[in-house]
Amino acid sequence: MxxxxxxxxxxxxxxxxxxxxxxxxxxxxxxxxxxxxxxxxxxxxxxxTPQPVIDAAIAAMQNPANHGYPPFEGTASFRRSISNWYKRRYGVELDPDSEALPLLGSKEGLTHLAIAYINPGDLVLVPSPAYPAHFRGPVIAGGKVHSLILKPENGWLIDVTAIPDSVAEQAKILYFNYPSNPTGATAPREFFEEIVAFARRYEILLVHDLCYAELAFDGYQPTSLLEIEGAKDIGVEFHTLSKTYNMAGWRVGFVVGNRHIIQGLRTLKTNLDYGIFSAIQSAAETALQLPDxxxxxxxxxxxxxxxxxxxxxxxxxxxxxxxxxxxxxxxxxxxxxxxxxxxxxxxxxxxxxxxxxxxxxxxxxxxxxxxxxxxxxxxxxxxxxxxxxxxxxxx
Ligand SMILES: Cc1ncc(COP(=O)(O)O)c(C=O)c1O
Missing domain, CATH: 3.90.1150.10 (Aspartate Aminotransferase, domain 1)
Structure with missing residues (x-):
């Protein structure tokens, strides 16, 4: 049978x-x-992966204290490292207990956020083209994806002025990602200000994916969503160690931002997974502290x-x-x-x-x-x- x-x-x-x-x-x-x-x-x-990160992982693996289930919400030490890194990098203060959550890679968190916040039929705004998890997560959750078609003549940026009021009023979440996978487009700070104002006006949960935070050239510095005034009231930002630190196989990333939104994701994850091996969290701390x-x-x-x-x-x-x-x-x-x-x-x-x-x-x-x-x-x-x-x- x-x-x-x-x-x-x-x-x-x-x-x-x-x-x-x-x-x-x-x-x-x-x-x-x-x-x-x-x-x-x-x-x-x-x-x-950089040698100091591998060395930190090996040392942490030798410690039996790291062999059990990790804390659901990530180790306190990794969360502190995240908030210290954020402060150093963007000048933004984060409460490591409520405004930072380690993830099994950012794809996991991006997708689970949709499951934590989208009911069947809810409208989600997603650019097209976009990193697939930005629309696949909402589809898995039963949401209705409204594609915001990006155009080369607009530098592949979202044009929020082209979103009809009727759509914006219904939307619950907007996913976006600059520097962008797949287009490579970058967004100026004014764009971030505009999208934050849009999300605040229509009370939309703003999800920014800053996967390529450090892979920038020719003096360009990507903007973090949380640098923008008022963004923490309505938004979260996803980060990963996969790209900058050649750690794609280690499965480690994190989300920062609005504590209420992060709490929802944490509650879901508490029911789904046991978090990241503590030795990997220890190695990730070392990565975030690598010299420039x-x-x-x-x-x-x-x-x-x-x-x-x-x-x-x-x-x-x-x-x-x-x-x-x-x-x-x-x-x-x-x-x-x-x-x-x-x-x-x-x-x-x-x-x-x-x-x-x-x-x-x-x-x-x-x-x-x-x-x-x-x-x-x-x-x-x-x-x-x-x-x-x-x-x-x-x-
Ligand atoms: C925009 C974007 N977000 C998230 C991810 C997934 O990264 P992670 O390895 O942290 O799951 C990728 C991977 O290609 C990506 O391009």
Missing amino acids: TLDWIEPANRLQALPPYVFARLDELKARAREQGLDLIDLGMGNPDGP VYLHEVQNRYRTRRDFLIDGLGKLGWDVDKTLATMYLWVKCPPGAGSTDFALTVLQQTGVVVTPGNAFGQGGEGYVRVSLIADCDRLGEALRRFEDAGIRYQS
């Missing part, structure tokens, strides 16, 4: 297919055929790759914007090509993996996202393969 016929819950069936999982299948097939893949598809940093010279190294690495790839793509006919932050280039498909077809053509003809822009919502159609997660030698090889296969941008 098997239960092959049993249907998953409606909330799973409501989800569009996860493009990254589909890409994984195609990559596995290509590898079986012996193709030497250059994988620029995921946002998975290619460098090692480490950050400069990481920033230089991605900036060098960005410049190299923009230059190489330029020789193949592309005019790619110089992004001031993130680890991505947002690249137009050749005229007439859709995102999925173009990404598949590139994979089949060159063994280079890029992500179709429509994986991030309909607003990403016509683009692919290229992750800067290989060194310049490999990026150069990818460009050579493009040239050999005649893949170029022709307008």
Whole structure:
């Protein structure tokens, strides 16, 4: 007897297919055929975790006090480190007990926040394109996603003035993310002021994802939502150690901001998980205290790759914007090509993996996202393969 016929819950069936999982299948097939893949598809940093962080984890693992269940709300010491880091970095005071909550990576928290706050039928505003958890979490929760289509002529920024009153009045949550995955767009401080005023006017819970807080170049400093006056009354901000510190596999991040909103998420999580291994929290504290010279190294690495790839793509006919932050280039498909077809053509003809822009919502159609997660030698090889296969941008 098997239960092959049993249907998953409606909330799973409501989800569009996860493009990254589909890409994984195609990559596995290509590898079986012996193709030497250059994988620029995921946002998975290619460098090692800094040695002091690994050393801190090993030392913490030797301590039996860390071997039991961790505290639900994270260790007091990690929460203090988060609030100290925030104060140092943004000049914002946070109460470590109520305004900071460690997470099993920010994706976990972004998704669970939706489950904690969205009832079936609630309206959620989400940009398109967006990081998939920003719309998939609300869909899992049974919410109605209202897509805010982003446009290149608007610098891929949300235009809150274009949101009809009737929509804004119904909306319960707005997710947003600058510097942006996938577009690489950055938002000026005035944009943050405008979106905070909008959320306050319509009493909308504002969720900012500052995943790329430190991956910024050419003197650009991303703004934190909580730097904006009045933001803490209505908003929370998600952070991760995955990208800046090459710790994607460790699964550690945190949320900061409004204590009431964080309490709701904490209550849900208390019922779902047991938090992060204390030794990893200890290592994360070390990461947050690394000297700036480490950050400069990481920033230089991605900036060098960005410049190299923009230059190489330029020789193949592309005019790619110089992004001031993130680890991505947002690249137009050749005229007439859709995102999925173009990404598949590139994979089949060159063994280079890029992500179709429509994986991030309909607003990403016509683009692919290229992750800067290989060194310049490999990026150069990818460009050579493009040239050999005649893949170029022709307008
Ligand atoms: C915008 C954004 N938010 C969140 C995440 C997830 O990060 P984490 O590893 O903390 O779950 C990613 C990962 O690519 C991302 O791009």
